[in-house]
Amino acid sequence: MLSVVWFAEDMTPSVPLLLGHRGTPRxxxxxxxxxxxxxxxxxxxxxELDVRRAACGTLVVHHDxxxxxxxxxxxxxxxxxAPHPVPTLAEVGAWAAETGVxxxxxxxxERARPDDRAxxxxxxxxxxxxxxxxxxxxxxxxxxxxxxxxGPEVPRGLLLEPSTGRSLxxxxxxxxxLDAHALHPHFSLVTPDLVRAARTRGWAVNAWTVNDAQExxxxxALGVDGLIGDVPxxxxxxxxxxxxxxxxx
Numbered sequence: 149m150l151s152v153v154w155f156a157e158d159m160t161p162s163v164p165l166l167l168g169h170r171g172t173p174r175x176x177x178x179x180x181x182x183x184x185x186x187x188x189x190x191x192x193x194x195x196e197l198d199v200r201r202a203a204c205g206t207l208v209v210h211h212d213x214x215x216x217x218x219x220x221x222x223x224x225x226x227x228x229x230a231p232h233p234v235p236t237l238a239e240v241g242a243w244a245a246e247t248g249v250x251x252x253x254x255x256x257x258e259r260a261r262p263d264d265r266a267x268x269x270x271x272x273x274x275x276x277x278x279x280x281x282x283x284x285x286x287x288x289x290x291x292x293x294x295x296x297x298x299g300p301e302v303p304r305g306l307l308l309e310p311s312t313g314r315s316l317x318x319x320x321x322x323x324x325x326l327d328a329h330a331l332h333p334h335f336s337l338v339t340p341d342l343v344r345a346a347r348t349r350g351w352a353v354n355a356w357t358v359n360d361a362q363e364x365x366x367x368x369a370l371g372v373d374g375l376i377g378d379v380p381x382x383x384x385x386x387x388x389x390x391x392x393x394x395x396x397x
Contacts, residue, residue, distance in 0.1 A: 163368070163387050163389075164367070164368060164373055164374050164375045164386055165193045165194070165250060165373060165374040166192045166193050166194075166374075166375055166377075166380075166383040166386060166387075167187075167192060167193060167194050167195055167196045167250065167252055167354075167374060167375070167376045167377075167383075168183070168184070168186075168187030168192050168194070168195040168196065168376075168378075168380060168383075169195075169196050169357045169376045169377050169378050170183070170195070170196060170197060170198065170211060170378075171183025171184045171186065171187050171195050171197070172184075172186040172187050172190070172378070172380060173378050174378050174379060177233055178211060179197055179198060179209045179210055179211055179234075179235070180209075180233045180235060181235050181239065181240065181243060182233075183195075184197070184240065184243065184249075185243070185247075187380060188247055188249050190380040190381075190384075191380065191384055192380050192384075193249065193250050194244070194249035194250030194252070194281070195249065195250075195251065195252070196251075196252040196254065196356070196376045197209050197240060197251065197252070197253060198210060198211040198254045199237050199253055199255050199256060199265060199269060200213065200221050200256050201263060201265045202221055202222070202224055202225060202226045202228075202229065203222060203223050203224055203225055204225040204226055205264075206226040206236055207237040207265055207268060207272075208221065208226065208229065208234050208236055208237065209234065209235045209236070209237055209240055210234050211256070213256070213258060215229065215232050215234075216232065217232075221234075222258055237269065237272060238272060241272050241273070241276045241278060242276065244276070244278060244281065244282075245276045245277060245278060248281070249281070250281045250282070250283075251278065251281065251282045251283075252282075252283050252285055252305070252332075252374070252376065253269060253282060253283070253284050253285065254284075254285045254286060254307065255269060255284060255285070255286045255288075255291050255292075255295070256286075257286070257288050257291055260290055261290055262288070262290050262291045262293075262294040265291075266284070266291050266292075266294035266295040267294060267295075267298035267299075269284060269295070270284070270295055270298040271298070273302055274299060274302075279299075279302055282302060282303070283302075283303040283304065283329065283330060283354070284303070284304050284305070285304070285305040285306070285307050285330075285332050286306075286307060287306075287307040287308075287309065287312075289306070289322055289325075289326055292304050292306060292328065293326060296326060300327070303329040303330065304327075304328050304329055304330070305328060305329065305330035305331065305352070305354060306319065306322060306323045306326060306328045306330070306332060307332045307333075307356075308331060308332065308333040308334065309334050310334050310336055310337060313333055313334065313337045314337070316341060316342055316345060319331060319333075319342075320345050320349070323349075323351065324349065328351060329352060330346075330351050330352035330373070330374075331352075331353050331354075332354045332355075332356060333353070333355055333356075334355070334357075335356065335357070335358045335363055335367060338355050338367055338370060338372060339370075340370060343370050343371055343372065352373035352374065353372045353373055353374075354372065354373055354374030354375075354376060355367050355374070355375055356376040357376060357377055358375045358376065358377040358382070358383065359377050359378050359379050359382055360382065361382050361385045364382060364383065364385050364386050364389075365389060368386045368389055
């Protein structure tokens with residue numbers, strides 16, 4: 149089984165870790181247990197998912213701040229989320245502990261200053277014994293700082309999007325201040341310079357959202373550590389190019 153060294157120490161994996169972006173969103177509703185299980189069944193190493201906080205304090209797995217019917221998750225109890233298929237983070241964590249998959253847990257936020265979701269996520273990861281198969285990520289440095297304070301041993305990745313991630317110097321500065329273990333750039337931001345900067349500092353590079361086989365080939369050639377995408381068959385082309393030395397499941 150691959151472990152946390154994949155994120156921080158072993159920077160030359162034989163093939164990137166392959167994670168379903170919100171599960172298998174082109175086959176099943178995103179961020180649902182059925183979609184996550186489909187990603188595993190199709191041969192991916194794990195999934196990327198999003199965490200929000202319901203008004204009652206329950207940590208739930210959902211990308212948008214609002215439900216499709218327009219209601220604000222942060223103002224609703226978990227029971228009020230029905231009939232939408234919104235799992236709790238605890239349910240997804242239990243599934244990961246049972247199946248041995250990897251999780252990239254993105255912590256969403258409604259305001260700049262973090263609430264208790266980072267600390268409670270770290271606590272859940274610890275209780276379920278998932279520390280070596282989880283990385284916590286966010287676009288918000290304050291959220292990652294909160295995760296670091298709660299559990300410095302749980303790997304953290306700084307997310308970079310095209311609109312704000314063009315400055316490699318700034319990204320490196322922020323990630324360094326956060327003691328990050330990885331950069332999580334949009335695939336369009338991944339360049340030899342970015343990979344070189346990460347390697348110099350012992351960071352992994354996990355790219356999102358990779359849905360084109362040519363991009364899989366380019367990123368694999370650059371030596372990225374993880375690929376996150378919507379289409380399992382596209383991600384799996386990475387294995388056809390570079391045999392995996394270790395089965396992570």
